[in-house]
Amino acid sequence: MKIIKYEPRYEEGWLRCRVLAYLHTSMYEDVKTEKPQFPGRPTIELIALEDDMVVGILDMVLDTEEIQTSFLAKGLGAFLSVIAVHPDYQGRGIGQKLYEAALEELEKTPIEFIELYTRGDEPANNFYKKLGFELRLETYDVFGVEHSLGKEVVIKGMKNQRLLVETEDGQECKYTLVDGVYEVYDLAALDEIDYDRYYPSRGYYKKL
Ligand SMILES: CC(C)(COP(=O)(O)OP(=O)(O)OC[C@H]1O[C@@H](n2cnc3c(N)ncnc32)[C@H](O)[C@@H]1OP(=O)(O)O)[C@@H](O)C(=O)NCCC(=O)NCCS
Numbered sequence: 001m002k003i004i005k006y007e008p009r010y011e012e013g014w015l016r017c018r019v020l021a022y023l024h025t026s027m028y029e030d031v032k033t034e035k036p037q038f039p040g041r042p043t044i045e046l047i048a049l050e051d052d053m054v055v056g057i058l059d060m061v062l063d064t065e066e067i068q069t070s071f072l073a074k075g076l077g078a079f080l081s082v083i084a085v086h087p088d089y090q091g092r093g094i095g096q097k098l099y100e101a102a103l104e105e106l107e108k109t110p111i112e113f114i115e116l117y118t119r120g121d122e123p124a125n126n127f128y129k130k131l132g133f134e135l136r137l138e139t140y141d142v143f144g145v146e147h148s149l150g151k152e153v154v155i156k157g158m159k160n161q162r163l164l165v166e167t168e169d170g171q172e173c174k175y176t177l178v179d180g181v182y183e184v185y186d187l188a189a190l191d192e193i194d195y196d197r198y199y200p201s202r203g204y205y206k207k208l
Pocket residue numbers: 021022025082083084085086089090091092093094095096097117118119121122123124126127128130
């Protein structure tokens with residue numbers, strides 16, 4: 001197994017690795033048909049190869065002084081947008097080696113912390129805990145249809161691992177709609193949504 005920087009000729013292998021890795025997770029619906037690009041942003045994009053087959057993938061998007069999208073802490077963060085290992089190759093340390101290779105790259109940058117979001121799957125949550133990540137945030141991804149129309153919301157901050165969210169007129173808000181998925185801040189909001197399924201959505205943080 002070797003880890004190299006992603007090259008476009010590995011795109012199909014990258015996509016297959018990702019879809020298979022996600023197949024038996026709560027993120028199975030999140031299928032990509034093209035490798036995501038991050039125009040204008042510095043990135044770390046690595047793949048693990050076994051006999052030239054992509055068996056692991058990692059993408060990180062780095063904050064700069066000009067563009068800072070990290071949310072879980074102040075300063076320059078790196079957003080781990082994906083880490084996944086082909087199911088036939090899981091449990092052999094490939095995920096950890098990809099992460100360590102990314103850390104080596106981060107040492108050459110001013111990045112101060114890493115943040116990432118995942119759902120409730122035990123392998124992923126254990127993986128991040130083992131790597132020393134701290135759980136900072138928990139919301140819920142709910143798949144359903146809301147009873148009433150959504151409103152513009154403002155994120156006021158965090159308390160007890162919850163997001164404090166208000167509508168524009170200052171009313172506390174229990175959920176909002178993000179990319180077709182309800183992001184629920186208080187499970188009481190489930191009473192207001194016809195949902196099929198929901199998962200915890202956890203924000204993890206690690207200081208470098
Ligand atoms: C999470 C994932 C990337 C881990 O990759 P991996 O190469 O299998 O993990 P590693 O072999 O490097 O394991 C490192 C540590 O992670 C934890 N871990 C990995 N697989 C685990 C499992 N199935 N159950 C519990 N803990 C697990 C363990 O703590 C392990 O350390 P240990 O071997 O000393 O016990 C992999 O399971 C995966 O691709 N999952 C599906 C995609 C996914 O959920 N990605 C995260 C999206 S946010």
